[in-house]
Amino acid sequence: MAIGHPGNAKRSLFYSARFRGILYQVVVVALVVALGWYLVHNTLTNLAARGIATGFDFLGREAGFDIGESPIAYTPADSYAHALVVGLLNTLVVAALGIALATLIGVVVGIARLSGNWLVARLATLYVEGVRNVPLLLQLFVWYGIVTSLPGPRQALNPLPGIFLSNRGLKVPLPEAHPIHPWLLLALLGGFGLAWGVRRWAIARHDRTGRPFPWMLTGLGLTLGLPLVLFLAVGAPLAMDVPTLRGFNFAGGGTLSPEFAALLAGLSVYTAAFIAEIVRSGILAVPAGQTEAALSLGLSRAKTLRLVIMPQALRVIIPPLTSQYLNLTKNSSLAVAIGYPDLVSVANTTINQTGHAVEGIGVVMAVFLVISLALSLLMNWYNAKVALVTR
């Protein structure tokens, strides 16, 4: 800060860095606020001119439109708020399943690209380069077209007994409710708990005596085996609710709507291509010297991968991976183009019916922001936790 002579006080104040800094900030903030006020003022005027009130009380009004599919009960008599919740749940369901599927496919394809087998590596590359460079919306249209051009329920495809593929969706047999089911779930959880215990015992014993124990396989066997044993013990009750053709459609069994199927397939296949690239670069990012050092210590290839390569690769993979998960969730909004009632689609209908465009868009934006903020925080926490310690 300039300490000038009394006569130059005014001049040095203007050139003082701090003063200028404050001045800039005040000017910029004032401009932004002025712009904001101008836009808000116009909006309110325009809305008033069209006779549309502002406020969120429209959310309590009866929705009056039907929603194609919903994980919870919904009727057109429910409120708009309820409809939006249904939309949100639809988005979350397709996003969660999409993330799981995309990760599975992406990891497999990413490792395949690194394979020593030339044919497998080339096929994987073909898939990645083919899918990455075509817009997702186009791919969704193709999937939707395929799903809707399937034959009608009367001529449905029957690839496996009880499974029917038609233009009304995918029908699968579901097990009929049976008193043993809660016990099976308990057995699964019990098996998992036992497996966890075995793991801890195996690690402790390895530390103590050095003797290895295949706790992973044992754990898997326990988790799946216990319910299986219970299942067989009660006589293997396999009564299924099989979809049967009644009139023009199937009754019974579980359904996956064509819109859901197309959206899930499109999102998973598209995002998997990007995940494959992330996995590949993550593994390649680990310097070759690490593998060499581990091998020259006598570690097997499998142990090297597990103890040296994967921990380091995961640090590089996880940040862009969560970014892709966020992209998938955002891309689920394309559902509006193929008729799956996700949040954006339901909000759109709401806006069209009530005219409350600002509030509707605000709700959608708020939801997505919460999701992306949550993911951001999670990622920052993870990054801080696993950061390699350097000086």
Added chain:
Amino acid sequence: MAGSPVVELIDVQKWYGSFHVLKDIVLSVGKGEKVVVCGPSGSGKSTMIRCINRLEEHQSGRIVVNGIELGDDLKAIEAIRKDVGMVFQSFNLFPHLTVLENLTLAPLWVKNVPKAEAEALAMHYLERVRIPEQARKYPGQLSGGQQQRVAIARALSMKPSIMLFDEPTSALDPEMVKEVLDVMIGLAEDGMTMICVTHEMGFARAVADTMVFMAEGRVVETAPPAEFFANPRNERTRQFLGQIIGH
């Protein structure tokens, strides 16, 4: 130092594609012997010692380590690697593990040593390389010289009978070279069989039993250090020594 050689290379040839990188290599190292390999860059010195623990594959000829022949047999390779330790130019410490964990990783998972025993052994070797206080630190927090000493301790933790050094001090700042060389001299005095690729001629003079000079993929000259430095027989050797020692 009598007895059969612990490391033998017989007519070893290696090609990278059509580039002939190792030509007619013959080498024989006895138990407790210290061999220093030197030569201009690109002469194949690193490639040669990397063939000894199968980090590189040779296409023709035979390599025999401790009586086991190196080939495609995975069991043989594993057995050899457990007995041959290697120290790299770029240290290659595992950054996600502490110094102590770097040292105990292989004994725990390859030799199935109990954890307490592995840690005691690790501390013993850390004391030997004179940095026991760094045990709980991560490699990223250590200086280059400290990291290389940890790398030496890590290789020693598997109790090898042969140690390979691939230019261990080339990536270090000058003031840290001495601390690493001191550790290597200590190892030599304790009777370890060592094959070193290095440019440190002072170290070579002090420690080596045999000097091997390689150029363009061939072993050009081998001799005990006294003779090697004073009276190099080959013109190429003389040229190389002139460049190295001159400054």
Added chain:
Amino acid sequence: MIGFEPHDHSPTGIAAADVEEPSAAVAAQPPKPPLKLLGWARENLFGSVPNTILTLLALWLLWEVVPPLLSWGLFHAHVTGAAAQCREEGGACWTLVTERHRLMLFGVYPYDQHWRPLLATFIVIALLATSTLRRFWRPALLWAWGGGFVAIAGLMWGGFLGMPYVETALWGGLPLTLALAVLGIALSFPFSIILALGRRSNLPAIRALSVGYIELVRGLPLVSVLFMASVMFPLFLPEGVTIDKLLRALVGIMLFTAAYLAEAVRGGLQAIPRGQEEAADALGLSYWRKMRLIVLPQALRLVIPPIVNQFISCFKDTSLVTIVGLYDLLAATKAALADPEWRPFFVEGYVSAALVYWSFCFFMSRYSQWLERQLATGQRR
């Protein structure tokens, strides 16, 4: 071939002459497999049991997929004729493309004036191609782009030189996609620089505003940004003022892309060593002079590959304007398929559109990788 006795320290060791000359040794050759291809196949495809299984699985997959695909797509395909013929005889109906490619490429632009968007498309592609060569990275290039934009605007709108006026509502197809992508990136670029500089600023209010904007926009799907632009921009303007639908979408894309570009520019700024800014400060340069003359020129060089990548994303994202009612390439294709006669052949239609997108994006991404390598070698210290 020389060996040596490790224990023999006698000075009369081995004669030097025997050592290096290869005259005695036969010039050895790498062991060659009997047939070069067989050797390669053995190593890469059948090296081990799991490998062989994978290869056989892959070959089976190809056998199931490729011959039927070729038979449908090539050997039994139709290129001329009527839709009815396609339906009866099976095989791919590329007739859809030959009959309706004008609709797919140019949307509802007046049929007899199609030479104008075609010419405009060529101008854009020519400018893009020229911009890829570093030889042309000079201020004159910016003038060329400016002139190009003026020419394109004139061609598309018309209204002079005997070209009838065509309103933006009728623009569509590939020219629209290109226009949205190119303008989207070009217009958002200055804004993104300001955002990136703002994010790195020491002034807390400015940094807060920049970070707030960037994180807000990056958390939203482009669909909702386009909806917001399409629905809310008319509300933002004073009564009576209307805003063109195309302009709304363009502004939406611009605001969206700016946030992502800002992150790319910030990455470039962070890569410039602090010493550069300090040297500039020491020389007495003002903040803006320092940015303009020293920091930004170096940063932007690093930032060009990520910008190209963002351009590829932007190009794919233009397909979303379908949802707000604009007729880009994808929407035009969909419209071409709306005719019930051609609707069964949606695969052929979408595959053709996909080919256009794919070739553009694939070659741009190859270019981006090549460029990165080129620029990296220029940075050799």
